Amino acid sequence: MGKKWNAERKNEHYYKMAKKEQYRSRASYKLLQLNKRFKVIKSGDKVVDLGAAPGGWSQIALEAVGEEGMVIGVDLEWIRPLDDENFYTIRGDFTNEEILGQVKDLISGMAQVVISDASPKLSGIKDMDNLRSADLADNALKVCDHLLMHSGNFVLKAFQGAEFENIVKNIKERFKTVKTTKPPSSKKGSVEMYIVAKGFKRMF
Template sequence: MGSKWQMERKKDPYYKRAKAEDYRSRASYKLKQIDKKYKIIKKGNTVVDLGAAPGGWSQVALEKVDEEGIVVGVDLNHIRALPNENYYRIKGDFTTPEVQGKITRVIGGKAKVIMSDASPELCGIKNLDQLRSIDLTNSVIGIADNLLEQKGNLVMKVFQGPEYKEMLDGLKRKYRQVKTTKPPSSRKKSSEMYVIAMGYKHKVKK
């Protein structure tokens, strides 16, 4: 007998599908559903996957970019290797200049897509968790400011909190189009949302 969480997971259709289709995570379907709707990743793109372990989003991105593009997965945790020669892994904290420098060196220029499914480590204290979430979101937006090429796309997971609207307004000034979505594979009880910011314009000074 497993735990309640393990039992629920076994019944989850996306978990079963991920196992059957050889994806490392049920989260793969979130990116598939987002990309089907917004067409954010194209053949030949350079994609940076922030908070990539175990690698489900990276697998989907690799299918999309094909052999002509590259995907870089970054995580605090080890990401097991994938067979694709155009997949690069970086272990570390992407909020640090050191890891950001490594990403820049690996892509050798700018990225067409920055995506982040990163979740902060939650401690259960609401205010503190909200702050951690905002910090992580701001880091992802800052990385996109530095690494995205003109007309590039950003996809990131966010948790709705007090600064949510302000964050969206900030993105609307920098991107041609900003959408929010909760893909069908995102659990209803989770407060996560995904922001899709398309067509990066330029860095806007506050």
């Protein structure tokens, strides 16, 4: 029984846990583990969740912000509402300024945290998928420029590929501390990496 078998078992483990704990996706555990380790989201925060469907990260963010905070999930897909009055959803493309305007109206000001688990629809062509993922990462950083408050935090999923170092470099220019990491619940062989950036340096 080799590595593949172990990876599949681990996957199955998080899948079962998500079902049992009523999280909408296995991805929930990635944010849960990242937040436990890096303390990105705190009670009372306003969090913008980019590429939020079906809502697994939003569920974790809602637990972390508590009653005084709020979470806005944005996705191209419809996000089924959660039974939580601090959760708002917007169906649309976060690379579109009009959608960003809607997010801004909802938070009435700036957010303390931006999180993005957005992924392009995978074509199976590695270079093309990497480029699309890098483009989404770039756009998620633009969202920070638009609505992340000074000293705010950012969590981003990005694919390891030719563009990865460039993405990290751009983030380092804008944040005080930047860590790249792979939480235990992320599949070992997968190209996804997570960038945790804290202390946004707002220039304007």
